[in-house]
Amino acid sequence: xxxxxxxxxxxxxxxxxxxxxxxxxxxxxxxxxxxxxxxxxxxxxxxxxxxxxxxxxxxxxxxxxxxxxxxxxxxxxxxxxxxxxxxxxxxxxxxxxxxxxxxxxxxxxxxxxxxxxxxxxxxxxxxxxxxxxxxxxxxxxxxxxxxxxxxxxxxxxxxxxxxxxxxxxxxxxxxxxxxxxxxxxxxxxxxxxxxxxxxxxxxxxxxxxxxxx
Amino acid sequence: xxxxxxxxxxxxxxxxxxxxxxxxxxxxxxxxxxxxxxxxxxxxxxxxxxxxxxxxxxxxxxxxxxxxxxxxxxxxxxxxxxxxxxxxxxxxxxxxxxxxxxxxxxxxxxxxxxxxxxxxxxxxxxxxxxxxxxxxxxxxxxxxxxxxxxxxxxxxxxxxxxxxxxxxxxxxxxxxxxxxxxxxxxxxxxxxxxxxxxxxxxxxxxxxxxxxx
Amino acid sequence: xxxxxxxxxxxxxxxxxxxxxxxxxxxxxxxxxxxxxxxxxxxxxxxxxxxxxxxxxxxxxxxxxxxxxxxxxxxxxxxxxxxxxxxxxxxxxxxxxxxxxxxxxxxxxxxxxxxxxxxxxxxxxxxxxxxxxxxxxxxxxxxxxxxxxxxxxxxxxxxxxxxxxxxxxxxxxxxxxxxxxxxxxxxxxxxxxxxxxxxxxxxxxxxxxxxxx
Amino acid sequence: xxxxxxxxxxxxxxxxxxxxxxxxxxxxxxxxxxxxxxxxxxxxxxxxxxxxxxxxxxxxxxxxxxxxxxxxxxxxxxxxxxxxxxxxxxxxxxxxxxxxxxxxxxxxxxxxxxxxxxxxxxxxxxxxxxxxxxxxxxxxxxxxxxxxxxxxxxxxxxxxxxxxxxxxxxxxxxxxxxxxxxxxxxxxxxxxxxxxxxxxxxxxxxxxxxxxx
Numbered sequence: 001x002x003x004x005x006x007x008x009x010x011x012x013x014x015x016x017x018x019x020x021x022x023x024x025x026x027x028x029x030x031x032x033x034x035x036x037x038x039x040x041x042x043x044x045x046x047x048x049x050x051x052x053x054x055x056x057x058x059x060x061x062x063x064x065x066x067x068x069x070x071x072x073x074x075x076x077x078x079x080x081x082x083x084x085x086x087x088x089x090x091x092x093x094x095x096x097x098x099x100x101x102x103x104x105x106x107x108x109x110x111x112x113x114x115x116x117x118x119x120x121x122x123x124x125x126x127x128x129x130x131x132x133x134x135x136x137x138x139x140x141x142x143x144x145x146x147x148x149x150x151x152x153x154x155x156x157x158x159x160x161x162x163x164x165x166x167x168x169x170x171x172x173x174x175x176x177x178x179x180x181x182x183x184x185x186x187x188x189x190x191x192x193x194x195x196x197x198x199x200x201x202x203x204x205x206x207x208x209x210x211x212x213x
Numbered sequence: 214x215x216x217x218x219x220x221x222x223x224x225x226x227x228x229x230x231x232x233x234x235x236x237x238x239x240x241x242x243x244x245x246x247x248x249x250x251x252x253x254x255x256x257x258x259x260x261x262x263x264x265x266x267x268x269x270x271x272x273x274x275x276x277x278x279x280x281x282x283x284x285x286x287x288x289x290x291x292x293x294x295x296x297x298x299x300x301x302x303x304x305x306x307x308x309x310x311x312x313x314x315x316x317x318x319x320x321x322x323x324x325x326x327x328x329x330x331x332x333x334x335x336x337x338x339x340x341x342x343x344x345x346x347x348x349x350x351x352x353x354x355x356x357x358x359x360x361x362x363x364x365x366x367x368x369x370x371x372x373x374x375x376x377x378x379x380x381x382x383x384x385x386x387x388x389x390x391x392x393x394x395x396x397x398x399x400x401x402x403x404x405x406x407x408x409x410x411x412x413x414x415x416x417x418x419x420x421x422x423x424x425x426x
Numbered sequence: 427x428x429x430x431x432x433x434x435x436x437x438x439x440x441x442x443x444x445x446x447x448x449x450x451x452x453x454x455x456x457x458x459x460x461x462x463x464x465x466x467x468x469x470x471x472x473x474x475x476x477x478x479x480x481x482x483x484x485x486x487x488x489x490x491x492x493x494x495x496x497x498x499x500x501x502x503x504x505x506x507x508x509x510x511x512x513x514x515x516x517x518x519x520x521x522x523x524x525x526x527x528x529x530x531x532x533x534x535x536x537x538x539x540x541x542x543x544x545x546x547x548x549x550x551x552x553x554x555x556x557x558x559x560x561x562x563x564x565x566x567x568x569x570x571x572x573x574x575x576x577x578x579x580x581x582x583x584x585x586x587x588x589x590x591x592x593x594x595x596x597x598x599x600x601x602x603x604x605x606x607x608x609x610x611x612x613x614x615x616x617x618x619x620x621x622x623x624x625x626x627x628x629x630x631x632x633x634x635x636x637x638x639x
Numbered sequence: 640x641x642x643x644x645x646x647x648x649x650x651x652x653x654x655x656x657x658x659x660x661x662x663x664x665x666x667x668x669x670x671x672x673x674x675x676x677x678x679x680x681x682x683x684x685x686x687x688x689x690x691x692x693x694x695x696x697x698x699x700x701x702x703x704x705x706x707x708x709x710x711x712x713x714x715x716x717x718x719x720x721x722x723x724x725x726x727x728x729x730x731x732x733x734x735x736x737x738x739x740x741x742x743x744x745x746x747x748x749x750x751x752x753x754x755x756x757x758x759x760x761x762x763x764x765x766x767x768x769x770x771x772x773x774x775x776x777x778x779x780x781x782x783x784x785x786x787x788x789x790x791x792x793x794x795x796x797x798x799x800x801x802x803x804x805x806x807x808x809x810x811x812x813x814x815x816x817x818x819x820x821x822x823x824x825x826x827x828x829x830x831x832x833x834x835x836x837x838x839x840x841x842x843x844x845x846x847x848x849x850x851x852x
Contacts, residue, residue, distance in 0.1 A: 002398050002400075002416040003398075004314075004400050004402070004413045004424065005251075005252060005312050005314075005400075007274075008252065008268050008314070009424055009426060011267075011268035011269040011270055012267060012268055012269070012411050012426065013426035014269040015266065015267055015268065015269045015409070016409055016410070016426065018269065019266060019269070020409035024409070027261070027406060027407060027408075027409055028407055030261045030406055031261075031319065031320060031405075031406040031407030032407070034320070035259060035260045035261050035322075037260035038218075039218060039221065040258075045253075045276050045277055045278045045300050045303070045304075046248060046276070047248045047250035047272070047273050047274060047275050047276045047277070048240070048243045048244075048248050048272050048273050050263070050265045050270075050272070050275075050277065051263075052263040052265050052266055053228060053232060053265055053272060054224075054225060054228055055221050055224035055225055055228065056224040056225070056227040056228040056231065056232070057224055057263075059260070059261050059263070059266060060260045060261050061220075061260055062260050062263075063258050063259070063260045064258055064260070064263065064279055065258045065279055065280060065281075066277055066278055066279040067278065067280070067296040067297075067299070067300060068278075068296065068299045068300050068303050071296075073294065077339035077340070079343060080293065080343065081286060081343055081344050081346070081347055082340050082343070082344065083280040083281065083284075083296045083297055083344060084280075084296055085339070085340040086280070086281045086323075086340040086341045086343070086344035086345075087258050087280060087281050088340075089338040089339065089340045089341050090258070090281050090322065090323065090341055091258075093337075093338055094322060094326075094341075099218050101217075101218075101221070106244070107244060107247070109248075109303065109307060110299075110303070113307075125302040125306050126290035126298070126302065127290070127295050127298040127299040127301075127302045128299045128302050128303055128307075130292060130293065130294055130295070130299070131294050131295065131296060131299035132299075133294070134294055138573060141571075141573055142573065145567075145571060147564060147567055147568060147582070147586045148582060148586070149631050149632040149633050150631065151631060151633040152582070152585070152633060156573070156574060156578070156582075159578070160573045160574070185215050185216075187215075187217050187218075189217070193240060193243060193244040194240060194241055194244030194245070195240075195636065196228065196229055196233035196237070196240055197229070198225050200217045203215040205575050205576065205577060206575040207575050207577040207578060210621065211217065211222055211225075213222060213225065213226035213229065428824050428826075428842035429824075430740075430826050430828070430839045430850065431677075431678060431738050431740075431826075433700075434678065434694050434740070435850055435852060437693075437694035437695040437696055438693060438694055438695070438837050438852065439852035440695040441692060441693055441694065441695045441835070442835055442836070442852065444695065445692060445695070446835035450835070453687070453832060453833060453834075453835055454833055456687045456832055457687075457745065457746060457832040457833030458833070460746065461685060461686045461687050461748075463686035464644075465644060465647065466684075471679075471702050471703055471704045471726050471729070471730070472674060472702070473674045473676035473698070473699050473700060473701050473702045473703070474666070474669045474670075474674050474698050474699050476689070476691045476696075476698070476701075476703065477689075478689040478691050478692055479654060479658060479691055479698060480650075480651060480654055481647050481650035481651055481654065482650040482651070482653040482654040482657065482658070483650055483689075485686070485687050485689070485692060486686045486687050487646075487686055488686050488689075489684050489685070489686045490684055490686070490689065490705050491684045491705055491706060491707075492703055492704055492705040493704060493706070493722040493723075493725070493726060494704075494722065494725045494726050494729050497722075499720065503765035503766070505769060506719065506769065507712060507769055507770050507772070507773055508766050508769070508770065509706040509707065509710075509722045509723055509770060510706075510722055511765070511766040512706070512707045512749075512766040512767045512769070512770035512771075513684050513706060513707050514766075515764040515765065515766045515767050516684070516707050516748065516749065516767055517684070519763075519764050519767075520748060520752075520767075521748075525644050527643075527647070532670070533670060533673070535674075535729065535733060536725075536729065539733075550732075551728040551732050552716035552724070552728065553716070553721050553724040553725040553727075553728045554725045554728050554729055554733075556718060556719065556720055556721070556725070557720050557721065557722060557725035558725075559720070560720055611641050611642075613641075613643050613644075615643070619666060619669060619670040620666060620667055620670030620671070621666075622654070622655055622659035622663070622666055623655070624651050626643045629641040637643065637648055637651075639648060639651065639652035639655065
């Protein structure tokens with residue numbers, strides 16, 4: 001049971017023979033010079049929504065934090081071990097990132113758990129419910145809308161949550177400051193797993209629209 | 214400044230024309246049936262160490278949590294908002310994951326910050342120092358070893374930290390239980406950015422060795 | 427001022443030289459044998475959402491009723507002059523239609539008027555407000571959802587209204603009966619003017635999804 | 640039975656690959672800027688008489704209301720839900736339309752039902768008879784003319800009904816007013832399904848004549 005999974009080893013062999021061989025110089029430079037990504041992506045852990053796949057990214061391009069449901073808390077410098085906040089601080093202060101993208105996605109299990117408080121393995125645990133409580137009353141508000149179908153409520157909360165995280169992100173003083181100075185931009189995006197399409201949040205209206213590609 | 218970065222849109226267009234087109238059926242099935250990854254990877258936010266690249270993964274294969282320096286805290290069901298613990302709970306209880314891999318990497322910025330408490334933008338912040346304090350006295354212990362070069366100390370702490378996270382992971386009761394029952398395995402791995410190689414932790418000795426590919 | 431618009435005459439000359447010439451036989455047969463469409467479409471008057479364009483239809487294929495915001499009232503055999511109900515009766519009893527599609531669309535002016543009761547030329551009139559009142563309390567319920575953007579509320583009501591019209595359609599005894607006997611099906615659809623895409627309502631969940639083409 | 644009709648999906652795929660692809664810019668502009676048609680067409684639901692086909696129209700050109708037999712009621716601001724009147728109000732007050740065309744056609748089923756009160760599925764219903772009663776005593780008057788063939792009576796009533804609707808349209812105060820000011824024109828037209836020809840009503844005499852194309 002403690003053998004490293006074979007399929008991962010095979011995948012890694014493919015990486016070495018393929019991408020690494022093709023981009024060897026790039027990897028060496030990235031090791032020597034260090035990383036200098038200009039964009040941070042805050043995404044979900046979901047196995048279907050890897051930013052590097054969705055953006056067909058090269059190594060070194062994206063600084064990627066992934067947590068359940070791509071949530072950003074408010075700025076709380078209370079001495080606690082805030083992993084997401086540490087990632088944001090690292091990206092902004094350590095790397096001088098100029099874009100932060102909060103990327104949600106369809107059929108998100110964390111959002112679903114927040115919307116459906118029925119007893120399930122996810123609710124008997126100690127952490128998921130607490131983590132999703134970062135959304136405050138939003139799941140209840142959306143959940144009460146019985147004019148929308150279950151799937152429409154799910155999509156609505158996925159997008160409302162992105163807007164909420166963007167608001168929270170702006171409570172970080174340096175984010176607000178850099179954005180005001182025009183040195184940083186904060187973006188929202190939502191990935192449709194089924195169609196493969198990315199929807200971009202309009203920064204004025206908060207609407208999600210499909211960009212021309 | 215609020216325009217969504219062009220290079221991301223171009224990358225996404227490549228994804229749609231390339232990988233998505235080739236794997237359309239897979240994406241549709243993943244959307245309809247849901248994700249059922251068997252492996253969780255806990256990795257760093259570093260732009261050079263994306264698990265999906267390193268393991269040449271297909272969509273749906275890896276449930277990936279990424280935080281600064283791929284740290285796992287101990288089990289602390291204290292009602293706080295623990296993002297990494299929520300991710301572990303989701304993977305184990307929600308998805309029935311059978312492998313968890315903690316993957317560190319060379320030249321890790323978080324590990325470097327922990328080892329070098331010299332004044333820097335990263336130390337004046339509110340979150341990174343606190344986050345790395347999860348390593349307790351380990352950075353100090355390694356840092357005092359002046360027989361090793363700075364680079365050796367860096368690599369050493371990167372690997373020590375992986376073993377530390379594995380220990381912390383086993384403080385989660387269900388992880389310990391499932392592992393004891395032979396239903397789950399916990400692995401360590403370390404990625405060398407420069408050579409592209411993955412080093413696998415031997416589960417008995419804790420050593421990192423290069424697997425035959 | 428009473429001259430018939432020139433551009434319509436030119437368009438008609440194009441029709442005669444083009445489509446009519448190509449499909450002369452079909453038009454003659456349709457005149458002689460009569461129409462026998464199998465599908466009724468209830469659509470909006472909007473100039474951007476003509477069913478025959480969207481479905482690239484041939485003459486004789488679609489029986490099309492168009493009113494403001496593609497609304498269907500409940501069955502009210504009260505002796506009033508109900509135009510939409512007359513159209514449904516004609517399609518079902520006169521033509522033996524086997525499919526009825528209620529097709530809404532994005533940026534619908536009628537839905538917008540229902541959502542935005544601010545004074546405007548549309549509200550000072552005698553008929554539009556009354557007509558849209560067929561939606562009952564739905565616009566108010568959707569309008570109060572301040573978690574959604576104005577555009578999201580608009581799309582939500584467009585789709586909720588389609589589901590509402592489908593429910594109303596089923597209050598017509600013969601529609602309910604034929605549907606129960608498996609001789610007729612009722613469908614919802616929503617047209618995105620900007621992308622040209624049609625979204626189809628899932629008959630189980632009420633969700634709108636893009637079909638594979 | 641609840642599957643969306645395949646031929647509609649195929650037609651839509653043709654639309655996307657054909658017209659939409661050719662006029663993509665136009666659709667995008669129409670979505671962004673909004674519709675601004677200058678002409679409203681009031682036509683019949685008949686599957687053989689789609690205005691967009693007959694006038695070879697571009698998207699955005701025609702605001703189209705379609706009911707059984709293209710009837711316009713008199714202005715009745717009695718608080719009832721008058722769909723056709725709501726469409727006229729929307730066109731005139733909301734869109735500032737400058738032309739309204741009432742377009743009838745040959746072999747109209749609604750006109751036929753009004754002329755032939757013999758028992759038929761259409762007469763046992765609750766709505767069609769009531770709807771056609773908008774023509775008052777006209778069908779009886781035409782029906783009693785046994786000098787005309789059945790087909791001639793049919794064509795005659797189709798045209799008489801258009802003139803009747805034009806008169807009714809002028810009972811809408813704003814229509815009469817705008818027409819008097821020379822800001823709007825009201826037109827009649829009649830489409831011959833078999834020959835494909837459009838006959839235009841002479842505004843002075845009320846005659847229907849074939850225009851030079």
